[in-house]
Amino acid sequence: MNSAETTIAKLRAAFGGALTVEQAGSQAVVVVGKERLREVLLFLRDDGGLLYSMMTDLFAVDRFGAFPRFEVAYLLNSLLVKERVLVKVRAGEGESVPTVSDLWRAAEWLEREAYDMFGIPFENHPNLRRILMVEDFDGYPLRKDFPTEGYGFDKPFKVSLEEGEPDEAG
Amino acid sequence: MADEKKYMTINMGPQHPATHGVLRILLELDGEIIVKATPFIGYLHRGVEKLAEARTYHQALTLTDRLDYTNGLSNNLAYCLACENLCGIDVPKRGRYLRVILAELQRIAAHLIWIGTHALDIGAMTLLFYAFRERETILDMLETVTGARLTPSFIRIGGLAKDVPPEFPGAVKAFVQDFPRRVDEYETLLTENIIWRKRTRNIARLSKEDAVSYGVTGPVLRASGVYYDVRKAYPYSSYEDFGFEIPMGERGDVFDRYDVRVREMRQSNRIIGQAIERLPDGPVNADVPSIVPPAKEDVEHDIAALIRHFKLMEEGFRPPVGEAYGAVESPKGELGFYLVSDGTNKPFRFRIRPPSFINLGSVPKMIEGQMVADVIAAIGSVDIVLGEIDR
Numbered sequence: 001m002n003s004a005e006t007t008i009a010k011l012r013a014a015f016g017g018a019l020t021v022e023q024a025g026s027q028a029v030v031v032v033g034k035e036r037l038r039e040v041l042l043f044l045r046d047d048g049g050l051l052y053s054m055m056t057d058l059f060a061v062d063r064f065g066a067f068p069r070f071e072v073a074y075l076l077n078s079l080l081v082k083e084r085v086l087v088k089v090r091a092g093e094g095e096s097v098p099t100v101s102d103l104w105r106a107a108e109w110l111e112r113e114a115y116d117m118f119g120i121p122f123e124n125h126p127n128l129r130r131i132l133m134v135e136d137f138d139g140y141p142l143r144k145d146f147p148t149e150g151y152g153f154d155k156p157f158k159v160s161l162e163e164g165e166p167d168e169a170g
Numbered sequence: 171m172a173d174e175k176k177y178m179t180i181n182m183g184p185q186h187p188a189t190h191g192v193l194r195i196l197l198e199l200d201g202e203i204i205v206k207a208t209p210f211i212g213y214l215h216r217g218v219e220k221l222a223e224a225r226t227y228h229q230a231l232t233l234t235d236r237l238d239y240t241n242g243l244s245n246n247l248a249y250c251l252a253c254e255n256l257c258g259i260d261v262p263k264r265g266r267y268l269r270v271i272l273a274e275l276q277r278i279a280a281h282l283i284w285i286g287t288h289a290l291d292i293g294a295m296t297l298l299f300y301a302f303r304e305r306e307t308i309l310d311m312l313e314t315v316t317g318a319r320l321t322p323s324f325i326r327i328g329g330l331a332k333d334v335p336p337e338f339p340g341a342v343k344a345f346v347q348d349f350p351r352r353v354d355e356y357e358t359l360l361t362e363n364i365i366w367r368k369r370t371r372n373i374a375r376l377s378k379e380d381a382v383s384y385g386v387t388g389p390v391l392r393a394s395g396v397y398y399d400v401r402k403a404y405p406y407s408s409y410e411d412f413g414f415e416i417p418m419g420e421r422g423d424v425f426d427r428y429d430v431r432v433r434e435m436r437q438s439n440r441i442i443g444q445a446i447e448r449l450p451d452g453p454v455n456a457d458v459p460s461i462v463p464p465a466k467e468d469v470e471h472d473i474a475a476l477i478r479h480f481k482l483m484e485e486g487f488r489p490p491v492g493e494a495y496g497a498v499e500s501p502k503g504e505l506g507f508y509l510v511s512d513g514t515n516k517p518f519r520f521r522i523r524p525p526s527f528i529n530l531g532s533v534p535k536m537i538e539g540q541m542v543a544d545v546i547a548a549i550g551s552v553d554i555v556l557g558e559i560d561r
Contacts, residue, residue: 027495054398055385056497057523061510075495075508075523079382079396082403084495106385109531117219132212132560141220148217148224 003081004028007050014043022088029086037089038098044076044085045103052076052085055100058110060118064144068092070120074100096121117142177205184213188291188546191556193530195545202541207534211527214560222520226486227253227327228463230517234507235321237522238558240283243276243312244500246325251406252496252507253327257461257489265329265454266408267445271342272315272325273407273498274438274445278349279308280501281435285356288428288550292369297359304352311341328462329455339446346443353435360428370425374536374548377422384532387525388503389430390552394422400499407498412444424551431553461487486515493519502526502553522561526554 008021008028018036023029032040044052057075074087091097099122101108111122112131119140122128130137139146183194192213198206218237222230234249235242247269254261261269286301309319315334316322324331360366376386381394391398399416401409417433419426455462463482468475491513497506503525510519529552537548 023493029493053382056387056504057506057508057521059508059519059521061519061521073508075506079398079403084404086495104385105380105383105535106528106531109527130212132215134212141217146220148220 003078003083004085006081007044007083007085010047010050011040011043015040027084027086029088031088031090034089034091034097037087038100038103040087041074041076041100041103044087049081050078051080052078052083054079055104055106055110056084058100058107058114060114060120060142062118062142062144068095070095070118072097072114072120091120094119094121096123098123099125101125116140119143175200182545184210188549190287190549190554191559193549193554193556193559195533197542197545199542204537204540204542204545207537207545209530209533211530211556212560214556216561218561219520219522222517224516226515227489227517228483228486230520231326232321232323235323236557237524237561238280238500238502238505238526238555239320240280240555241276241501242318242320242322243272243316243325244280244498244505246323247273247407248496248498248500248505249507250325250327250496251498252494252509253489254456255494255496256492256509256511257327257458257487259328259456259458259461261329261407261456262453263408263450264333264452265456267449268330268334268454269325269407270409270412271442271445271449272312274442275308275312275342277438277501278435279305279312281431281438282308284431284501284550284553285428288553289360289366291546291550292366294360294363294366297356300352300355300359304349307345311338311345314338314341326455326462328458329453332466333454339449342442342446346439346446349439350436353432353439357432361432367425369547370428370551371423372421373424373544374540374551375421375423376532376536380532380535381422384535385528386503386532388499388501388529389427389434390503390529390532392416393419393426393430395420400497400504404497406496409441411448412441414438414441424547427551427553488513488515497523500525502555502558503529505558522558524558524561526552526556526558527561530554530559 019030019032021030044050054077056077059073061071068090070091072089076085101111111125114120115128116130116133177198177200180197181194182197184192194210196208197204218233222233234245237245282301282305286298289297313319315338316324376394378395381391381396414437417430419430463479464475469479489511491511493510495506495508497504505525506523508521509517512518537545
């Protein structure tokens with residue numbers, strides 16, 4: 001039994017029907033409901049035989065046209081068994097996902113990025129602001145219905161001036 | 171009055187030479203001590219992940235050069251590994267060895283930029299000239315192979331753009347012979363230098379637990395005493411064939427990060443030496459005509475190859491529906507690409523796992539309670555490239 005299979009077997013024993021295995025083989029991909037997400041991640045992090053102590057990545061995928069629309073993926077890395085596991089959770093538009101930034105500090109920025117790019121709100125995140133785009137940016141660029149060239153690319157940039165000052169650019 | 175302490179707020183950046191790009195850090199200061207630091211990023215955001223979704227798999231390769239622009243070949247390699255995992259392609263031994271040589275040369279070049287600019291930030295200017303001298307030698311070699319200095323796009327899906335020219339192995343061997351002496355030179359300037367030690371020892375420390383929790387990778391993680399290197403943990407491109415050590419630190423301070431990188435350069439040199447000695451003959455590209463374009467000579471003489479080349483460049487290829495992760499140990503840390511394919515010729519999701527972005531997340535933790543001047547040492551020691559952070 002390789003370590004990916006061990007991980008899946010352990011998860012099955014602990015959570016049973018609460019998760020579905022999407023891909024076995026060299027790298028496991030499991031899907032969980034968002035109610036049990038934190039439980040599953042905490043189990044993976046703290047189980048003595050697994051110790052997926054590092055969050056390598058956290059990102060979202062927009063499956064435009066499918067319901068629920070978004071997938072949030074957590075790529076965990078174990079320094080102990082030298083194995084990666086991908087945990088996915090699905091969320092509809094405007095639906096929130098519980099934060100894991102208290103479990104891994106790395107998730108704080110990564111969740112901000114997922115929020116910035118896809119507009120997925122993370123519950124109880126300490127500081128959910130845009131991170132790469134400007135704060136007053138309109139829209140979520142990595143959504144599939146967002147045009148690649150952006151909105152209003154053919155119009156002149158807005159110039160924000162101090163209050164009361166005449167708008168010389170216009 | 172005592173509990174109504176007022177902190178001074180200053181902006182470091184976005185235009186500050188020591189931030190190595192356009193990074194702004196908002197510092198709250200109590201005298202000269204940092205109470206809180208908040209980085210602001212995104213000034214260089216070009217939307218690479220979005221742009222790649224509108225390009226075929228072959229075309230998206232050119233975007234990867236422009237992430238961490240000191241390190242084009244490792245970026246190419248990480249992306250190609252993800253594509254190869256997605257399509258199930260196996261690159262021949264010669265292709266793999268050449269990839270290792272190129273990636274390790276690029277690692278040394280990237281570390282040389284780092285050591286030069288980091289020392290310059292702290293006030294040791296001489297080293298910059300020494301480091302850039304050797305970097306120039308490497309870039310000359312890379313130029314003879316790839317035709318470019320900064321954005322090679324040379325490592326392609328399924329292998330390389332072409333085989334290396336016959337003079338390349340000789341040039342590499344000469345470099346491998348000469349380089350350890352050069353590293354000694356850098357070390358005489360810094361390692362025992364008392365000013366350098368005072369500026370770097372016990373500055374901007376990051377504990378083992380914090381390093382893991384912040385997801386930090388690369389030399390910063392190893393300086394904190396965590397043994398993790400993608401080349402050892404998940405060997406790719408035949409790294410398991412070579413003998414090399416992973417340099418480790420103990421205290422996780424600026425000096426340890428310096429020390430880890432310097433020793434890492436020596437190890438990279440060792441890997442290159444072994445790879446060039448044992449470089450096998452044979453093809454560099456995988457024999458998968460539906461994905462790997464034909465050799466340039468064939469395109470010039472063979473109509474079938476010309477058509478295949480045109481089809482692949484124009485339409486690209488269609489990988490099976492699925493998803494795959496490919497990662498390399500870039501000079502900055504674990505650089506990964508997560509590709510989601512929906513069966514069309516363009517990636518459905520092109521996720522970059524940027525090491526600099528995640529490493530920068532730990533900087534506020536490092537510099538809390540330190541002096542303003544140490545911020546510069548801390549940023550330099552993490553070795554960030556804003557092109558990769560902002561994407």
